[in-house]
Amino acid sequence: MLRLITITAISMISAACxxxxxxxxxxxxxxxxxxxxxxxxxxxxTECSRDVEVDTGKTECVTTYxxxxxxxxxxxxxxxxxxxxxxxxxxxxNREARELFARSCAANRCLETFGNRECETx
Numbered sequence: 001m002l003r004l005i006t007i008t009a010i011s012m013i014s015a016a017c018x019x020x021x022x023x024x025x026x027x028x029x030x031x032x033x034x035x036x037x038x039x040x041x042x043x044x045x046t047e048c049s050r051d052v053e054v055d056t057g058k059t060e061c062v063t064t065y066x067x068x069x070x071x072x073x074x075x076x077x078x079x080x081x082x083x084x085x086x087x088x089x090x091x092x093x094n095r096e097a098r099e100l101f102a103r104s105c106a107a108n109r110c111l112e113t114f115g116n117r118e119c120e121t122x
Contacts, residue, residue, distance in 0.1 A: 021119035022110060029105035030098075037098035041090050048087035053078040 018026070061074040110119035 037094040
């Protein structure tokens with residue numbers, strides 16, 4: 001299932017700027033690429049970041065007037081800061097090799113069939 005989703009996603013990305021013939025050739029090559037370089041998901045530790053609200057130690061007050069009554073409400077003032085932390089992410093260690101193989105395979109097949117590496121028919 002993951003393989004099908006990944007193939008579909010990569011095909012959609014490559015579809016944005018290529019001919020129908022190139023996409024079809026690339027899709028065929030991608031199947032071969034997955035046979036040679038199957039998904040190899042590894043858990044890796046990396047540095048991640050997130051935004052957190054931090055109390056500045058200052059207070060902000062808002063005063064309102066209604067029906068001859070003055071009302072002041074105060075509360076802490078916060079600021080957003082970026083915090084880094086160690087996190088585990090799943091990475092496919094074969095992804096780059098697989099994509100390189102598929103692109104090279106498609107370019108070579110296009111060259112053989114259409115006389116150019118983009119499968120252009122013009």
